[in-house]
Amino acid sequence: GAVVSQHPSWVICKSGTSVKIECRSLDFQATTMFWYRQFPKQSLMLMATSNEGSKATYEQGVEKDKFLINHASLTLSTLTVTSAHPEDSSFYICSAMPGSRGNTGELFFGEGSRLTVL
Amino acid sequence: LAKTTQPISMDSYEGQEVNITCSHNNIATNDYITWYQQFPSQGPRFIIQGYKTKVTNEVASLFIPADRKSSTLSLPRVSLSDTAVYYCLVGPNTNAGKSTFGDGTTLTVKP
Numbered sequence: 273g274a275v276v277s278q279h280p281s282w283v284i285c286k287s288g289t290s291v292k293i294e295c296r297s298l299d300f301q302a303t304t305m306f307w308y309r310q311f312p313k314q315s316l317m318l319m320a321t322s323n324e325g326s327k328a329t330y331e332q333g334v335e336k337d338k339f340l341i342n343h344a345s346l347t348l349s350t351l352t353v354t355s356a357h358p359e360d361s362s363f364y365i366c367s368a369m370p371g372s373r374g375n376t377g378e379l380f381f382g383e384g385s386r387l388t389v390l
Numbered sequence: 391l392a393k394t395t396q397p398i399s400m401d402s403y404e405g406q407e408v409n410i411t412c413s414h415n416n417i418a419t420n421d422y423i424t425w426y427q428q429f430p431s432q433g434p435r436f437i438i439q440g441y442k443t444k445v446t447n448e449v450a451s452l453f454i455p456a457d458r459k460s461s462t463l464s465l466p467r468v469s470l471s472d473t474a475v476y477y478c479l480v481g482p483n484t485n486a487g488k489s490t491f492g493d494g495t496t497l498t499v500k501p
């Protein structure tokens with residue numbers, strides 16, 4: 273199956289700093305990637321849709337200036353949590369779907385990135 | 391997008407068959423039903439997808455009645471390693487990433 277990789281797997285930062293999380297599709301091109309946030313014991317919540325070469329579209333209630341998304345190439349999307357605070361501590365997950373294989377509907381997820389803000 | 395309802399948790403024992411049902415009363419004509427498995431601190435992993443009737447692969451079966459308002463994921467002979475959260479997603483394949491994750495079902499397999 274297709275592989276999506278995230279980096280870093282975990283990160284600890286001080287309050288007020290910014291953190292960048294990368295999502296890469298290793299063996300396919302993805303014009304669209306998705307970013308989710310998952311708090312402990314809760315489900316995944318879609319934050320935004322990352323579009324290659326254009327602006328990301330954010331879900332209602334997600335601050336676009338807080339969570340900057342860049343999708344500069346067909347294999348890489350980045351999520352930057354700006355001026356992170358403890359309430360931003362969460363598990364961030366990305367997903368992508370290989371467009372070249374047709375719209376099978378199967379999403380491939382990254383391993384997730386655990387952010388802890390002190 | 392269709393809303394889904396699943397049992398919050400289920401317990402089973404090794405070697406048993408487990409059936410997890412998902413309700414999706416407002417499923418649309420072009421919606422597919424997809425199930426994912428998630429282990430702690432990992433991203434979800436695709437299990438199976440179907441549109442109607444029955445679909446089977448090497449790890450699971452998916453049963454969908456004619457009205458498509460529900461679906462049942464069947465895991466044959468579960469093992470301890472099947473302990474995970476299982477999510478049912480409903481949506482069009484062309485926009486799969488926008489499908490809403492429900493609360494999921496936490497399956498605990500006991501020895």
